[in-house]
Structures are given as C-alpha cells and as structure tokens.
Amino acid sequence: MSSLSVSERTRIRVEDVSVTYRTSLEKAPTLRSTLLRLGRRQRVIREIQALQNVSFTVPHGKVLGVVGANGAGKSTLMRTVAGILPPTSGRVEVEGRVSTLLSLGVGFNRKLTGRQNVVLGGLAAGLTRAELREKYDEIVEFAELEDFMDMPMRTYSSGMYGRLAFAVAVTMHPDILIIDEALSVGDARFRRKSFNRMRELCAEDRTILLVSHALGSIEKLCDEAIWMDKGRMRMWDEPHAVVEAYTEFLGVRDEDEDPVTMEDV
Amino acid sequence: MTAPVRDPEQRQRTDEFTSVRHVYEPHRVGLPPLGSYVRELWRRREFAFELSRTTLRAQHYNTVLGQLWLILSPLLLACVYFVLVDILRARTGGITFFAHLMACLFVYYFVMDSIRQAVRSVVGGGRLILNTAFPRVLLPGAAVITALWRFLPTIAIYVPVHIAVGLPVGVELLWLIPVFLLFAVLATGLAMLVAAGQVYFRDLKNFLTYVTRLWLYGSPILYFASEVPERYQFLLVLNPLAPLLTAWSDVLDFGRAPEVADLVVGAAWALAFFVGGALFFISREREFAVRL
Secondary structure, X not given: OOOOOHHHOEEEEEEEEEEEEEEEOOOOOOXXXXXXXXXXXXXXXXXXXXXXXXXXXXXXXXXXXXXXXOOOOHHHHHHHHOOOOOOOEEEEEEEOOEEEEOOOHHHOOOOOEHXXXXXXXXXXXXXXHHHHHXXXXXXXXXXXXXXXXXXXXXXXXXXXXXXXXXXXXXXOOOOEEEXXXXXOOOOHHHHHHHHHHHHHHHHOOOEEEEEOOOHHHHHHHXXXXXXXXXXXXXXXXXXXXXXXXXXXXXXXXXXXXXXXXXXXX | OOOOOOOHHHHHHEEOOOOOEEEEOOOOOOOOOHHHHHHHHHHOHHHHHHHHXXXXXXXXXXXXXXXHHHHHHHHHHHHHHHHHHHHHHOOOXXXXXXXXXXXXXXXXHHHHHHHHHHHXXXXXXHHHHHHOOOOOOXXXXXXXXXXXXXXXXXXXXXXXXXXXXXXXXXXXXXXXHHHHHHHHHHHHHHHHHHHHHHHHOOOHHHHHHHHHHHHHHOOOOOOOHHHOOHHHHHHHHHOOOHHHHHHXXXXXXXOOOOOXXXXXXXXXXXXXXXXXXXXXXXXXXXHHHHHO
C-alpha cells in the first residue's frame, strides 16, 4: 500500500459491502397499526438484499462506469458510496468532497423556486454562502435558466428540472462526482453540452462514478466499468469488455452497435 | 472507527461528513463520532437558517398581511381563552389575568409550534435526505428556528399589555432570558424526538393534536400554579413544562425571581429531553434514508 504514489491514491474503496432493506408490506408504519398488532406476533416484513458483498476500488482521477438492469442495485450502491445509506455490513471509504447527481429526485423541492433549491442544496452539501454566491451564476448560466430561477420548480418542465440538477452537480467542483442515470436530460443541444462537460470532467483530475443505461457513453467516458446483477458485482473490467458481456447477457446485441442500447447520453 | 489509515496527515479527519475523508460503516443504531458530528453541524448551521427562512417565506411571513396574521392569531386565541376561563371560573381574574394568559400562552405556543414544525421536517424533507449526506439534526433545528421567528412578533403585542395593566417592570425581568433559553432547549429536545418518531410512526402527527391540547390544560396557563388543588398537584410534578411556566409567570406577573426549585427541575426536564431527543435522533438518522 505504501508504494502507491499520490496520483494513484485510492479515492473510493468499497470493501465487501452488503445492504439489506427491511420493508414491511404495510403502506406506512403507524402507531395505530403497531398498537393493534401488539400481542399478535404478526409482522409482515420482507428482506430485500439490495447489495451483496460488493468490493471494488476507484483510483484517483479515474472514471468508473456502472451498468446493470433495473433493480440490480446500482442506485443503492451510489447512495452507499455517497454516505446516504449505511451499509449493513462491510465498509466504504471515500476520500475527497463528493457531489452527487442521483436519479431519485435530485433533492429539489418542487414547491420552492430554483434559486432557493440551489441555495438550500448547496448549504446542505456543506458549501459556504460565499462559495455559493461564486458558483450561482455559473450554475444558472450552464443550465440556461436565467428567466426561471425565481419561479417555483413545479412550473419547470422535466427537462429544465434535469438541466438545473446537472448544472448544480457539475459546478460544485467536487473531488468525486457521482452521476446516476441523470445525463439524458434536456433537448439534443443540452445533451451534447452535458456530454461535452462530462468529457471535460473526465479528462480533468477527477474521480467519477457514472451510472448509465447509455452503453455508448460508458464506453466513451469510462476507464473501467462494473456490471451489477441482482445486487452482486458480476464483472469488473475495462469498459468495452463489460459492455460486450452485458449486452450479450441481455441478448440485445443482434447487430453491432445497436443504436437503441448504445444511444448517447 | 478503525480506519486503516495510510496517509498520516489524514489521520485526524476520519469523519462522517468532513470534506476530506469519509468512512461509512454499519451502525444502524449506533452513534456516529459525536465530535465531528457537532463540528459538521456547526459548519452547516447556515442551512438551518436558510431552510427556516424559506419556510417562513412560504408561509407569507414576509408580507404585511402575513405578519399581521402572526400577531392577530395569538391575540384572538388569548381572547378566546380569556372569555372561556372567565366564564368557567365565574369570577373575573381581571385584566392582569389576561396578561398572565397571554404571556404563558405565547411561550407555550412557541414550544408547541416547534413540535408542529418539526414533526414533518424529516419525513417532509424526503428528497433532500435521499440525495445529500448532512447532519439530519439540522431539519428539526430549522423547525425550532422557524417557531422562534413566529414567536418574536407576539412579544410586541405582549409588552404594551404588560405595561398598560401595570404589572411590575424591573431588573427581575432579566430572569426571562435564562427561563426562555430553557424553554428553547426543551423545545429542541421535543422537536428531535417527534421528528425521528414520525419516521417510524406516520400517524404521530395526528396524536400530537390531542397531546398538545391535553398538555395545555395540564399546564399552569389557564390558571396559576398556586391555585392547583392538592389532589392535582401531581400534574405539575409530572409536567415538564410546569416548572418553567411557573418561573415565567413568577417573573412576569409578580416581578419576583423564580424559585430555585422551579429552575432546577425545569432545567433538569429540559436537559433530559434535549439529551434524550438528540441521542435518539442521531443514533437513528442514518436509517432515515431507508425508511422514507
């Protein structure tokens, strides 16, 4: 370990991580139902093993792609690395400031305006007001939403919503950027712009985790890739090999470079 | 934390939220390292203020009518209770009693408002919790700040009444500061408790409506602590708010320093709820993301 030079320092180390959810089948847990159940030992609980013994490392400055079917545990993995979900067992070590762009709603409150959401999200992520002021214009400019920042986000179209989310995530200048299926937002022009921005970020000295169903961009942007299947890591290799194996497994690769699965970000 | 630390400079910062190095290990009902938790909480205090400001703005606190309502609503409430108590007691407590009612009712509503704002804070903060790692205590904390901002205008309506009815004004009034701080500590403890509780029992909010009503009647607000008959004295002993309200009323209505016993018992209740609420909340908060 001590032989690692600084530039090859490990940024993310995931060691034997498992995450198990316990979901009860009730709609929402209530005091009333708990009291009614007292004495009768019937608790309907289902265990969902979202991640099972996943281990990998990402060195400084590398881009790791994550592919897998819906429900394979990709989003859970991202939230565990971001420190939002505690692992049930195992250990996650992350070095540096993390910025996340996760698929689940991106942390915006639809009742608030774009400006309020950017400020609240930034402060929660640990930025100071001075840093925020500095970045605010950059975010707005990138998202191209100058006229909409003081309107409640429920009036935004889904494309505008995604654009603002993407702009916030890439403008935070994090050491580690986690992007979860959030690249395919906006119109063709914005997608081109965000793809270019991603390419810039990947070329810079930044560690990135990228979850995408767009296998083409995984191949183009990533240095390594992992394939998640039913909570387990099935493969960890260079992107082309992983994408190859994954598409073969899905049985979707009839002709080379199927335009639907390879579709750009 | 038993981090296999490779880089000696990194050693001192093996924390949960710090911007340098993060280690996430299973601790479903364990406490995170408290030192770094508090440090990180302090670093992000601006978030709580901003969240509270946003909430207030959404409640039209920044408009003239909104502020007028914040003053009118508690004033009307005090009038309603005054008429009610005046009829029930069949003897008029007079205008000084009205002042007592206002003072105690307003501070009581500060505590209850904290709880009411807090109970939805974690469950309602869903998206932010699912996507950002930050000390969740900031959410009920913001709720207490919001309640505090809503309490402040009521001081403005109380002061003229206090002076007009000729209640004592003197240095003893300085006692209000520590007593109010204890109210705030108690409110924060309760806020953390209900905010975490609502995650596990989503109908807690409905129960709280009854709890706050009962608590109001069991507290020396609609009457003086000294008027409570012998067989109901236990209510004052068991009620965490009673000693603080008694101290509050001693200072405001009688212009005397609060009794030491009231201060000590009130502080003990407040601290117990604060520490208990904080431990409960912080030890559970990592689980919230799964439960929402």
